[in-house]
Amino acid sequence: DTEVTQTPKHLVMGMTNKKSLKCEQHMGHRAMYWYKQKAKKPPELMFVYSYEKLSINESVPSRFSPECPNSSLLNLHLHALQPEDSALYLCASSQAPGVQETQYFGPGTRLLVL
Amino acid sequence: AQSVTQPDIHITVSEGASLELRCNYSYGATPYLFWYVQSPGQGLQLLLKYFSGDTLVQGIKGFEAEFKRSQSSFNLRKPSVHWSDAAEYFCAVGALLGAGGSYIPTFGRGTSLIVHP
DSSP, rough: OOOEEEEEEEEEEEETTTTEEEEEOOOOOOOOEEEEEEETSEEEEEEEEETTTTEEEEEETTTEEEEEEETEEEEEEEEEEOGGGGGEEEEEEEEESSTTTOOEEEOEEEEEEE | OOOEEEEOOOOEEETOOOOEEEEEESSSSOOOEEEEETTTOOOOOEEEEEEESSSSEEOOOOOEEEEEEEGGGEEESSOOOEEEEOOOEEEEEEEEEEEEEEEEEEOEEEEEEEEOO
């Protein structure tokens, strides 16, 4: 099973709302990632978790708050977002940090901020 | 720093025709190279990858890619395109980032494949 699941598929939120995106994998992977993808652009790395610890934050604004409660689950908490944050948010996982990793991507959550 | 160039923004082919999507990379060490495909509104699916060994790599859905170190290229090919292959294709090079030793793909801008019936 090489599946990464993401919920919800779609999310509409106002600029004052608080919402969360969820990502789950049951492949025993120990590295998990959040990406942001705008239309017609490649994915941009936001965060990397290695063994449930945040290892990379690509200078993401604090209105995005990641959380990794356990090795299978990754959340992205959203608060006071801006319309320009509307995008497809992709989660990915890989076996472990280190050499020869292959990332497996989820289907994404399409976020619209009004 | 590593980078990936996909020189073609769009490629149009007829169904049944052969396909080649170009990818050039820049990386100081031995590259880890990937091709991903993304259908509209979907996540990325790994087509194939190259880490070492045979420079001709076979992937899913009938795709293959050839690593040419002398040309810093990793072009994707398919002998006969199907209408369902219409999608966005991303080439990526895996680069070591962070103190934790994570290899993170740096993506090219993507090539949009249009298939005519």
